[in-house]
Amino acid sequence: MRLPHFEYVKPVTLEEGLKVLEQSSTKARILAGGTDLLVNMKYRVIRPEIVMGIKSLPELCIVSSGSNGSVTIGSCVTLTDLAKNSLIAENYPALRAAVTSVASKHIRNMGTIGGNVCLTTRCWYYNQSKLWRDGREVCHKAGGTVCHAIKGSTRCNAINNSDTIPVLIALNATMVLKKKGSERLIPSKEFFRDDGIRYTVLEPDEILTALLLPENNGNSNTTFIKVCSRKGLDFAWGSIAASVTGSNGTCNQVRLVLGSIASAPLILEKTSQVIIEGGLSEQSIEKAAETARSELGTLTNLFTSAGYKRDLAQVLVKRALGELQGQMKKKRRTKA
Amino acid sequence: MKQIITLKVNGDTHQVAVPPWHTLLEVLRDQLGLTGTKRSCGMGTCGVCTVIMDGKAILSCLTLAVECEGHEITTIEGISDEGMLNPVQKSFIENGAIQCGFCTPGIIMSAKALLDENPHPDDEQIREALSGTFCRCTGHIKTVEAVKKVSASYEKGKNDGQ
Numbered sequence: 168m169r170l171p172h173f174e175y176v177k178p179v180t181l182e183e184g185l186k187v188l189e190q191s192s193t194k195a196r197i198l199a200g201g202t203d204l205l206v207n208m209k210y211r212v213i214r215p216e217i218v219m220g221i222k223s224l225p226e227l228c229i230v231s232s233g234s235n236g237s238v239t240i241g242s243c244v245t246l247t248d249l250a251k252n253s254l255i256a257e258n259y260p261a262l263r264a265a266v267t268s269v270a271s272k273h274i275r276n277m278g279t280i281g282g283n284v285c286l287t288t289r290c291w292y293y294n295q296s297k298l299w300r301d302g303r304e305v306c307h308k309a310g311g312t313v314c315h316a317i318k319g320s321t322r323c324n325a326i327n328n329s330d331t332i333p334v335l336i337a338l339n340a341t342m343v344l345k346k347k348g349s350e351r352l353i354p355s356k357e358f359f360r361d362d363g364i365r366y367t368v369l370e371p372d373e374i375l376t377a378l379l380l381p382e383n384n385g386n387s388n389t390t391f392i393k394v395c396s397r398k399g400l401d402f403a404w405g406s407i408a409a410s411v412t413g414s415n416g417t418c419n420q421v422r423l424v425l426g427s428i429a430s431a432p433l434i435l436e437k438t439s440q441v442i443i444e445g446g447l448s449e450q451s452i453e454k455a456a457e458t459a460r461s462e463l464g465t466l467t468n469l470f471t472s473a474g475y476k477r478d479l480a481q482v483l484v485k486r487a488l489g490e491l492q493g494q495m496k497k498k499r500r501t502k503a
Numbered sequence: 504m505k506q507i508i509t510l511k512v513n514g515d516t517h518q519v520a521v522p523p524w525h526t527l528l529e530v531l532r533d534q535l536g537l538t539g540t541k542r543s544c545g546m547g548t549c550g551v552c553t554v555i556m557d558g559k560a561i562l563s564c565l566t567l568a569v570e571c572e573g574h575e576i577t578t579i580e581g582i583s584d585e586g587m588l589n590p591v592q593k594s595f596i597e598n599g600a601i602q603c604g605f606c607t608p609g610i611i612m613s614a615k616a617l618l619d620e621n622p623h624p625d626d627e628q629i630r631e632a633l634s635g636t637f638c639r640c641t642g643h644i645k646t647v648e649a650v651k652k653v654s655a656s657y658e659k660g661k662n663d664g665q
Binding site: 168169170171172173174175177198201202205206209218220223247270271272273274276277398399400 | 504506522523524525526529545546547548550553559560561562565566567569570613630631632634635636
């Protein structure tokens with residue numbers, strides 16, 4: 168499949184890029200690694216008039232640490248470079264695990280962290296060639312009024328398949344969004360919307376310029392698990408990032424985030440509460456995994472069946488918490 | 504609305520006029536005649552279009568040609584030395600890692616990028632590097648074997664000049 172025609176713009180500075188977006192935001196799309204956008208353009212599901220390449224803007228390609236121990240990741244840092252970065256490997260091993268789990272080495276060499284965060288939501292009935300889509304009624308995402316994934320649904324239920332998002336939320340990262348003349352900081356859990364069409368709060372005239380990771384002060388443990396049909400190249404059937412702060416079995420703060428299950432990452436608050444109350448004991452892990460099942464809400468049969476997704480959520484919560492339990496025990500032992 | 508760009512491919516500099524919607528793959532094959540790089544899915548899932556850009560294996564089907572200015576590109580045509588096959592190519596032939604041959608340039612370029620970066624990869628690293636490529640006839644065991652054999656030959660100091 169060939170690409171549709173478009174005008175290519177390559178800004179020399181970020182300012183210039185923001186100006187382009189200000190003037191033609193509805194017609195333009197941002198191109199970084201291209202592994203998501205160009206595929207969607209070939210399928211004719213995204214048809215921008217202007218494509219703005221930003222991956223060579225130097226300020227977007229840097230990973231740096233601040234004086235308060237926080238780490239800033241430029242949105243155009245490629246996944247390969249991020250995985251190799253020592254700041255990330257030492258302080259945020261779970262993020263590194265998520266980054267290296269994305270697709271294949273080729274795609275990680277090209278794709279960027281910003282692109283993975285803004286990854287378009289996917290659906291069997293939408294991410295297909297135009298010919299294929301024309302054989303069915305027009306769905307919500309294509310401007311119609313039906314949903315093929317959940318019959319009768321009044322909204323788009325496409326799935327957010329990003330692998331890095333759950334970890335970024337578990338780490339309480341902040342997104343830096345810039346537009347001409349202003350900048351806003353959005354906590355990662357508020358960055359995503361439960362809507363297959365407008366799945367992030369990013370406005371068309373904004374660029375996600377950086378991700379801020381708070382300092383790893385050594386009090387929390389984070390883990391990431393991805394389940395997919397094979398390790399290389401596939402999108403997840405489901406993934407989980409879990410973070411626990413505390414010691415000696417008591418947990419002050421617990422964050423459990425499921426990815427690739429729904430249109431937005433699922434932040435399991437009730438399930439986390441079970442651990443805060445009961446600590447990381449075998450019983451409360453079991454109870455938390457049960458709670459996760461009921462906390463999921465309506466699920467689609469996209470990519471895997473709804474029943475499987477529920478089972479998977481239970482298993483992922485159990486495995487992730489079990490792993491964190493092990494990590495904390497090990498820490499205690501080394502301290503003693 | 505073509506743009507004139509300068510591409511550095513296999514050490515040669517080419518000036519080509521390309522529309523922005525042409526991918527590197529289209530320019531390599533249709534304008535430069537470098538048809539060793541194959542085209543298949545066009546969606547980044549099969550890996551046959553793999554070329555090496557600045558030392559990294561990338562997919563030329565998902566790279567805009569206009570974004571390749573100032574980068575060093577190596578295709579399968581560029582890895583042989585004065586008519587002599589590259590050790591990776593030789594190893595693929597000797598170990599039967601080839602059948603119909605369509606995916607072979609992509610797999611060889613992926614393997615070459617790995618071996619250039621890490622001459623002694625372990626099994627897991629080889630599998631990881633080749634995971635983005637598909638062979639639908641020979642299978643993947645022999646390709647992994649072939650890469651291992653090249654790596655082993657480096658140890659003996661046979662092909663260090665590579």
